[in-house]
Structures are given as structure tokens and as C-alpha cells.
Amino acid sequence: MAANKPEKILSRSKSGQGESFEEVEVWSDEDYANATGIIEILDENGNADPARVPQFSVADHKRLYAGMLQSRLLDDRLMPLQRQGRIGFYIEARGQEAGMIGGAHAIAPRDYFISGLRETAAGIYRGMPLRTHLAQMFGNVNDLTLGHQLPCHSGTRASNHLVMSSCVSSQLPQAVGVAWAAKLSKTDVVALGYMGDGGTSAEDFHVAMNFAAVFKLPVVFVCQNNQWAISTPLAMQTVSETIAIKGLAYGIPSYRVDGNDVFAVYSTVKAAVDRARAGEGPTFIENLTYRVGPHSSSDDPTRYRDPKEPEPWRTKCPLRRYRLWLAKAGILSEAEEATLAAALEQEIRDGITAEEAAPKPALTTLIDQVFAEPTWILKEQLAELQRVRERRGTSSGDGNNHK
Numbered sequence: 001m002a003a004n005k006p007e008k009i010l011s012r013s014k015s016g017q018g019e020s021f022e023e024v025e026v027w028s029d030e031d032y033a034n035a036t037g038i039i040e041i042l043d044e045n046g047n048a049d050p051a052r053v054p055q056f057s058v059a060d061h062k063r064l065y066a067g068m069l070q071s072r073l074l075d076d077r078l079m080p081l082q083r084q085g086r087i088g089f090y091i092e093a094r095g096q097e098a099g100m101i102g103g104a105h106a107i108a109p110r111d112y113f114i115s116g117l118r119e120t121a122a123g124i125y126r127g128m129p130l131r132t133h134l135a136q137m138f139g140n141v142n143d144l145t146l147g148h149q150l151p152c153h154s155g156t157r158a159s160n161h162l163v164m165s166s167c168v169s170s171q172l173p174q175a176v177g178v179a180w181a182a183k184l185s186k187t188d189v190v191a192l193g194y195m196g197d198g199g200t201s202a203e204d205f206h207v208a209m210n211f212a213a214v215f216k217l218p219v220v221f222v223c224q225n226n227q228w229a230i231s232t233p234l235a236m237q238t239v240s241e242t243i244a245i246k247g248l249a250y251g252i253p254s255y256r257v258d259g260n261d262v263f264a265v266y267s268t269v270k271a272a273v274d275r276a277r278a279g280e281g282p283t284f285i286e287n288l289t290y291r292v293g294p295h296s297s298s299d300d301p302t303r304y305r306d307p308k309e310p311e312p313w314r315t316k317c318p319l320r321r322y323r324l325w326l327a328k329a330g331i332l333s334e335a336e337e338a339t340l341a342a343a344l345e346q347e348i349r350d351g352i353t354a355e356e357a358a359p360k361p362a363l364t365t366l367i368d369q370v371f372a373e374p375t376w377i378l379k380e381q382l383a384e385l386q387r388v389r390e391r392r393g394t395s396s397g398d399g400n401n402h403k
Helices: 029-036 058-083 097-105 120-125 130-138 171-184 197-201 203-214 262-277 318-328 334-357 376-391
Strands: 008-015 018-025 112-114 191-196 219-225 254-258 283-288
Touching: 029 254, 058 097, 058 120, 058 130, 058 262, 058 318, 058 334, 097 120, 097 191, 097 219, 097 262, 097 318, 112 171, 120 130, 130 334, 171 191, 171 203, 171 219, 191 197, 197 203, 197 219, 203 219, 219 262, 254 262, 262 283, 318 334
Parallel strands: 112 191, 191 219, 219 283, 254 283
Antiparallel strands: 008 018
């Protein structure tokens, strides 16, 4: 155990006989160990203690792996689409699949998943149609937001999956709001809120943690610590011993997990969800992982990161270690994995073909859903836009030619 463990503080009081000091425990040895150690079940070579492996059915194992693989394949297809100018923006989750899919598997359909930045595939895992996500990427007439939202921001009410938040950590008070509503309405709904390591430096992180702890809300916070907040490395983000230890300052049970181990992520999140559902309040979990690729399609990591740095993490790949375990357990053979990958790949390609061919929203949709009835000034602005487009020889607003 580290020698600088700050488990006790001195409380000062004054009496007629002078000052006296009382030693008060801030957190226990067990709390400290949970927040600074590392929970791992599945190692890098696909080995795991059978007694600690979650008791999933064969179907559950295959579904979990398929969810992680689908996320990787989406990255493989959609990032090149952005480079080709066919979509406007993309954020990869490469290398972080276990952290989100493992968490998504640990909650019930009635619970809410509140995204950080890279958890869109978790929404698909929880029931959001793949085509809904792809339509949002293209901003076409099938897009639920009709092109009004930044690409890669997909979610549906039916799947209780809130879209990612480009404003770092602004989603965390929203997760707390979902949890508070659940508590006030006396339901057993739990909110699962994600963030990145950079998000723990934002004001909303501290507001959310404190409020959740004070009111003992059914919310689980998960930090995907991928070591980089765009170009800011973790060492310049905080001097805390770990990210997880920050939760102890708010009186929240906190755990540090191997974020590339789907078994460890699931088990830790599931225990936290069960605790929240039982009325025992929030939990904070740090998933230790790594952002293998760029922050987004707008980022060039070679400008601030040694190109050799990601290499050791490739052997820690969450898909690789789970695939090795599944093969050893006789659950998924190499041939079955290839068949699964081909089916997922074809579904993605078919979806891209269909959604890229779908027409764009009509120009009038720019103002249709701003107010129940468009105001005169919005109508005037739309008319001016249509006049400008006509002078330039573009469409007057039909969906097929909107650019």
C-alpha cells in the first residue's frame, strides 16, 4: 500500500483547556485499495479464473462479442467515409469497446445510458436500430433530428440511450437528473453516465458527483480513462493518484477497473447498478483503457503523441482477449467468428448504401420544429435563403437536391 495514503485527517476543536484534536477517518483501507488498485478478470492472453467469470449463457457471450465487434467494424467503415467527404464528422471508439458494451450489458432496458463521447455502439446494443444511427451520420430524411445535430450524435427514446455530449461533462448533471426523477417517482430505474478522463476536470463533473452523493441517487458514473483528452495527456490533467480516487472525496464508493476486460467491466458495473437499485446511492468507476486512434476525424494525434505510444496497447485489445477466451471455452470458433464478422460487415455496408441514397430533408425543416408555429422572422429568413439558393442555381428547397 502506498505510504502517502491520506486516510485520516485531524479535526480541531477549542475548549476551556485549550485546543484538542480528534482523528477522523476519511476513507477506509478497503476504499483506498478499490480506488487505486485494478480489477481484472480476463487477462491479455484470454485467460480467466473460472470462478470469477460472469455466469453468462452461450448466447450472452456471443451477443457481447458481437456488440464489441460491431463497434469496431463501424469504425472501420465510417472513418474512411469521413475522409472521403461522404459524412461530415466521426468519433472512433477503437480500443474502448469493452468499457461501453460491458456497461450496457449490465443495465436493464428500463435503465438509461447517458453517453460521454464514444458510446454510440452501446445504443445500438441496447436496441437503437443501426439504420437510425447511419441515417443520423448522413443527416437525411430518415434522421430523427433531420440533420440538425452534429454527426455521430445518435440516440433514441425507445432505447433510453441519450446522445453523446460534445460539451464535455454536461451529460453528467443530466444523468443525475434522470436518477433524481427515478427516485422522486419511486421507480427502480438506474442512470449509467459515461465521461472521459478530461471530463473529470470540468465543473459539471463535480456538481454531479456532489449532488448524487448528497441525495443518494441511483446513478453509476463511469470514466473511460483513455489517457488523452484530445491533446492533453493524463499527467497534465490531474495529479490525483488515480481518477477513481476522486470519487472518495465525495463519499462515493469508487473502483478502478481494467477497461479492456469486458468481464471486469460488466461485473463492476453490475454490482454498482444493483447497489443503486437497492437505494444505496451512486458509485464511481474508472475504466483504465487507451485511445488508440485520433480523438476525432478532426484530430491529428501525430502532432502531439509519439506514434509508438499506442503500440503496447494493441496487445491489450479488448476484442482480441475476449476472442481468445471464447475460443478456449469452445463458444466461438475461428470459422464462426469469421461468419459473424461477415454478417455484421454486410449489414453495415447495406445500411450505408441505403442511407447514403436517401434524400436530404426539405429546406423548410430548418424552421419547422423550432417553435410549434414558425415565427415571422424565421419565415423571412427561410425565404431569403431560398432566394439566395435560386440565384446560385441550387434547389429551392426540395429534399433531393438540398446541399
